[in-house]
Amino acid sequence: MAERVRLITGNHIIAEAALAAGCTFFGGYPITPSSEIAESLSRKLPEIGGYFIQMEDELASLAACIGASLVGHKVMTATSGPGYSLMQEHIGFAAMGEVPVVVVNVMRGGPSTGLPTKTSQGDLYQAKYGTHGDAPAIAFVPATVREAFDATVKAFNFAETFRTPVSILADEVLGHMIEAVEMPEPGSYEVVERIKPEDFSTYSHYDHATAQIGKPLANYGDGARFHVTGLTHDETGFPTNDPELIAKCHNRLLDKVTENADKLFWRETDGIENAEIAFVAVGTASRAARVVINRLRSEGRSVGLYRPITLWPFPADDLKNSISAAKTVVVPEMNAGQLVEEVRKYAAPATRIVQVNRFDGELITPDEIYASLKAALEEV
Amino acid sequence: MTEPADGEKINAASTADELYDCYLRKTSKFPHVWCSGCGIGIVLGSLIRSIEHIGLKKDDVLVVSGIGCSSRLPGYVDFNTLHTTHGRALAFGTGAKFGRPALNVIAVMGDGDALAIGGNHFIHSCRRNIDITAVVINNFNYGMTGGQNSPTTPEGSILTTAPYGNIENPFDTCDLALGSGATFVARSTVYHVAELKEYITLGIRNPGFSVVEVYAPCYTGYGRRNEAKTPTGMIAQLGKDAVPFKKTLLNRRKPPGSLEGGKFHIGIFRDERKNEFCNSYAELVKKRKKDMENPISS
Numbered sequence: 032m033a034e035r036v037r038l039i040t041g042n043h044i045i046a047e048a049a050l051a052a053g054c055t056f057f058g059g060y061p062i063t064p065s066s067e068i069a070e071s072l073s074r075k076l077p078e079i080g081g082y083f084i085q086m087e088d089e090l091a092s093l094a095a096c097i098g099a100s101l102v103g104h105k106v107m108t109a110t111s112g113p114g115y116s117l118m119q120e121h122i123g124f125a126a127m128g129e130v131p132v133v134v135v136n137v138m139r140g141g142p143s144t145g146l147p148t149k150t151s152q153g154d155l156y157q158a159k160y161g162t163h164g165d166a167p168a169i170a171f172v173p174a175t176v177r178e179a180f181d182a183t184v185k186a187f188n189f190a191e192t193f194r195t196p197v198s199i200l201a202d203e204v205l206g207h208m209i210e211a212v213e214m215p216e217p218g219s220y221e222v223v224e225r226i227k228p229e230d231f232s233t234y235s236h237y238d239h240a241t242a243q244i245g246k247p248l249a250n251y252g253d254g255a256r257f258h259v260t261g262l263t264h265d266e267t268g269f270p271t272n273d274p275e276l277i278a279k280c281h282n283r284l285l286d287k288v289t290e291n292a293d294k295l296f297w298r299e300t301d302g303i304e305n306a307e308i309a310f311v312a313v314g315t316a317s318r319a320a321r322v323v324i325n326r327l328r329s330e331g332r333s334v335g336l337y338r339p340i341t342l343w344p345f346p347a348d349d350l351k352n353s354i355s356a357a358k359t360v361v362v363p364e365m366n367a368g369q370l371v372e373e374v375r376k377y378a379a380p381a382t383r384i385v386q387v388n389r390f391d392g393e394l395i396t397p398d399e400i401y402a403s404l405k406a407a408l409e410e411v
Numbered sequence: 412m413t414e415p416a417d418g419e420k421i422n423a424a425s426t427a428d429e430l431y432d433c434y435l436r437k438t439s440k441f442p443h444v445w446c447s448g449c450g451i452g453i454v455l456g457s458l459i460r461s462i463e464h465i466g467l468k469k470d471d472v473l474v475v476s477g478i479g480c481s482s483r484l485p486g487y488v489d490f491n492t493l494h495t496t497h498g499r500a501l502a503f504g505t506g507a508k509f510g511r512p513a514l515n516v517i518a519v520m521g522d523g524d525a526l527a528i529g530g531n532h533f534i535h536s537c538r539r540n541i542d543i544t545a546v547v548i549n550n551f552n553y554g555m556t557g558g559q560n561s562p563t564t565p566e567g568s569i570l571t572t573a574p575y576g577n578i579e580n581p582f583d584t585c586d587l588a589l590g591s592g593a594t595f596v597a598r599s600t601v602y603h604v605a606e607l608k609e610y611i612t613l614g615i616r617n618p619g620f621s622v623v624e625v626y627a628p629c630y631t632g633y634g635r636r637n638e639a640k641t642p643t644g645m646i647a648q649l650g651k652d653a654v655p656f657k658k659t660l661l662n663r664r665k666p667p668g669s670l671e672g673g674k675f676h677i678g679i680f681r682d683e684r685k686n687e688f689c690n691s692y693a694e695l696v697k698k699r700k701k702d703m704e705n706p707i708s709s
Binding site for chain 1: 470
């Protein structure tokens with residue numbers, strides 16, 4: 032067992048997890064603080080007969096991944112804020128064309144070029160609303176290096192079953208932080224293989240009648256000769272302007288995710304039932320929150336943590352129930368206030384919401400969260 | 412390209428009806444979106460004649476496109492087809508080709524698509540010399556959006572976003588391809604369909620990145636604003652203005668604007684071989700695996 036314990040960074044474990052999940056194709060473009068993922072896979076993919084290509088920009092990176100996914104590969108790209116912005120057009124394309132892809136965003140400070148080497152949680156909303164139109168969104172926010180492994184494997188599994196892009200929102204601290212991890216044994220986690228159609232001659236890439244997931248996916252070159260387009264299309268994949276067919280196409284894409292949200296549900300709670308003070312946090316910010324929670328508990332307070340790991344689709348009902356008894360909800364995050372807006376939507380009207388925001392490139396600290404909470408409690 | 416076994420014509424067809432039955436999708440895709448007098452249908456015809464001539468299996472062909480009039484072509488043809496985002500056909504095609512080198516990948520693009528928004532992918536595909544055939548249908552304007560000026564619009568032309576005449580210098584598609592490292596580069600027009608079929612065929616057969624530029628009329632967006640009387644007249648004019656290119660030491664190819672009286676060169680400007688991306692990668696994988704098996708020698 033001991034030989035499976037490794038000192039490894041978040042970025043490197045994401046690369047390892049991608050291979051464990053069956054990734055055979057990576058297309059990327061260098062960007063801090065995500066480049067170690069590409070570097071790692073540029074060494075490893077050729078060794079297993081996989082494919083690594085450095086493209087000319089981030090648009091091309093995700094485009095190449097989509098092309099490779101359609102010929103049968105499990106694919107991934109990795110980037111950071113500015114690159115994630117450029118990829119948004121193709122995140123929408125993959126959603127519209129129902130193509131499995133995994134996109135890792137190791138978040139850094141923004142807007143624009145912002146803070147290439149410093150941390151942030153500024154892209155929580157970009158992961159949901161970044162691409163134009165009403166596109167479905169699936170995104171995971173891991174908090175530890177070990178959890179980044181699970182999030183990556185799940186991202187591949189869900190990309191395959193939902194046939195849609197899945198984002199992993201790591202951040203600079205998680206990406207570069209070294210933790211001692213007992214690497215999971217192959218077989219100890221689920222890996223979903225792509226389901227091939229039984230008969231290529233009758234294969235239809237689209238079925239707008241249902242929100243069903245886990246449908247087969249043919250590869251270009253195997254005999255199905257199907258059409259994929261970014262245009263709103265009928266079930267043959269051909270563009271349509273018929274309002275009824277348009278609605279069917281769009282509803283299928285969104286319903287796939289909303290009607291199967293229970294399968295994506297993944298969160299951690301700690302003493303949240305009946306807690307007077309509830310912390311809601313994601314990713315590395317939740318680790319600072321934990322320190323505060325322990326401190327408050329030692330002071331005899333009733334405190335709990337609610338931590339979505341699947342951020343999108345947002346666990347609205349579960350959060351609502353979990354924090355219904357809380358008088359105070361604390362939302363620490365490394366941005367100007369994004370997660371807190373979701374919490375406001377689902378918190379009871381009388382709840383006192385304390386938002387603690389830091390977006391100067393530094394990891395949010397337990398002391399500042401503690402101080403903000405104390406100040407808010409004293410105001411009453 | 413991937414040669415079919417023994418040069419066998421797997422989809423043997425010859426008449427127009429047989430070509431239609433074999434290569435076009437029947438499921439209510441017609442009438443097509445193109446205007447009367449458009450040149451894109453002629454390119455479609457030449458493309459499927461080339462594929463039929465080589466004898467490629469339909470399952471082994473991927474036609475990828477971007478956005479614009481020409482990029483609607485894949486929807487009508489019975490191959491693996493991928494209609495992508497504006498300018499990005501080659502980036503999608505690169506992933507598909509790299510991930511499955513046995514596929515014959517043909518990218519169909521317009522001038523704005525390939526050279527403005529897609530210019531970066533165009534030059535890098537040339538540089539990488541990945542075995543894709545790019546058919547650039549150059550109609551000198553953005554037709555689908557209503558006749559705006561494009562990177563190939565001749566100086567002085569009237570367009571909907573150049574109402575006082577285009578003041579910009581145009582790209583020469585073939586110059587760009589030659590300068591960027593493409594290994595097969597040719598230009599034809601929709602008037603010269605025999606040459607067009609030949610160039611697309613040679614492009615597909617070239618185991619590297621091939622660019623076939625096709626001058627095509629867009630009467631709706633370009634011609635009627637610029638003294639063309641009829642769509643057919645525009646095609647006839649291409650026949651008159653094209654000067655066959657003969658490669659000699661003294662006769663270096665000149666870009667379109669430098670020939671007198673609006674004349675331009677057509678022909679094969681480059682046909683040579685150099686390391687192709689997918690092959691180079693396969694070699695790299697082979698070498699790495701060998702080194703791993705013999706760690707001492709590595």
